[in-house]
Amino acid sequence: MVKAVVLGASGGIGQPLSLLCKISTLIDELALFDVVNTPGVAADLSHISSKAKIEGFVAAKGDMKGETEETETAKKNALTGADVVIIPAGVPRKPGMTRDDLFNINAGIVKGLVEACAKYCPKAAILVISNPVNSTVPIAAEVLKKAGVFDPKKLFGVTTLDVVRAETFIQDISGERNTDKVVVPVIGGHSGNTIVPLFSQAKPSVDIPGDKLDALVHRVQFGGDEVVKAKDGAGSATLSMAYAGFRFAESVIKALKGEKGIVEPTFVYLPGVSGGDEIAKATGVDYFSVPCELGPSGVEKATNILGSANDNEKKLIDECIKGLKTNIESGVTFATK
Incomplete structure (x- = not known):
């Protein structure tokens, strides 16, 4: 028996995500x-x-802040017995709004919801979608640490949308429309320049013309802006994010059930997972998205693929780390102040 919980189920991401979960x-x-x-x-x-x-x-x-006793009871009833908790709660991006602009509002929402997870389902896998992921995952970790129930192997920042975009956008060059056959590692974080698609490690390999590479990388990094602009103030990337969140949730559930060989990039607390210390030492940050092998206990192993990046990608990684340090520090400070 698997119990899944969606926190923020009525929103633009939450409704289609809940639909996908219902038919799973x-x-x-x-x-x-x-x-x-x-x-x-x-x-x-x-x-x-x-x-x-x-x-x-x-x-x-x-x-609206979820602070009354009646609301607490609702959270308790929803979360008790949960195996997987997916958190898309928060306000959406609007035109001209960066992920950092969302911080103060969404940080408080995530903090309160993870506090409830710590009380009512401390052993559940927690999948954080709420932006900015680079900061909300550290917030979640600090909340769980304070409650004495932090299991780094079961806290995930969902960066799958970046992977989905990389797989999709590369089709125009590769011609391969069956995305089940395509793997494009995307590492780093989940906003702008912190997103690093490693097209040099795509499988099958793809020869990307030099005059198209920068635009392709930029589109993966800032694909959310493309959707926000197209929706003209009526929303953000809700449907594609719901798909990506569900895709990652299914991978986690399959792994929890014992299926082998499942590897997904995800934003994790490096010092707490196997293989993470090496990546933390190489990057100088405690949180980073890398391909992780999933299993019954959550993250079984984080894989360091940074050394295989080409020179152009190493420059992107350097820029990514600069941004991540600030984002992570903001999250930790918010949670502990």
Whole structure:
């Protein structure tokens, strides 16, 4: 039996993500929580003839910060018994807004939700989608540390959308439309210049013309801006993010169930996972997204592929690390102040 929970289930990412979870054959029980509208979302999805039993929980009316006793009870009922918790909660990006602009609002939301996870499902795998991931994952770690339940192998920053974009955008050059056959490692963080696609390590290998490489890298790094602009103020990359979040969640669940050979890039606390110390020493940061082998206990091993980067990619990695240091410090400071 696998119980999955979506925190922020009524939002632009949360609703399509919840739909994908509802139709997954890997999930037996699905609990949804948000500050508004969750019973309606759950009722709607409950009419889908699929395996998962679904229930929706909502904060007390008007309690947008989720602080009342009634809201706490709703969180408890949603989270108790959870195996996997997916957190897309937060406000979306708007035109001209960077991920850093979202920080103060989303940081507080994530902090409160992870505090509830620490109380009611301390052994669950926690998948953080809420931006800015480079800061919200360190916040989650500090909250779990304070509660005495931090398991670095089960805290994941979901960077899969960057991988999905790299796989998609390279099609115009490779001509390979079957993405199941394509692997493009994307490392670093999950915002702008901290995103480093390693096209030199793509499998199968792709010969990218020199006059197209910079534009391709930029599109992966700033693909979110492309969507925000196209939606003209009506939203951000919600549907593609829901797909990417679900894709990563399925990989985690398959690994928890014992399936072997599952490797996914994810933003993790390096000192707490096998192979992470080497990467932390090479980068000078404690959090970094690298390909990780997943297993029943979460992250089984982080793989250091930085040394295989070409000269151009090493320059991108240097820029990435500069940004990450600031992002990580912001998250830790917010959580501990």
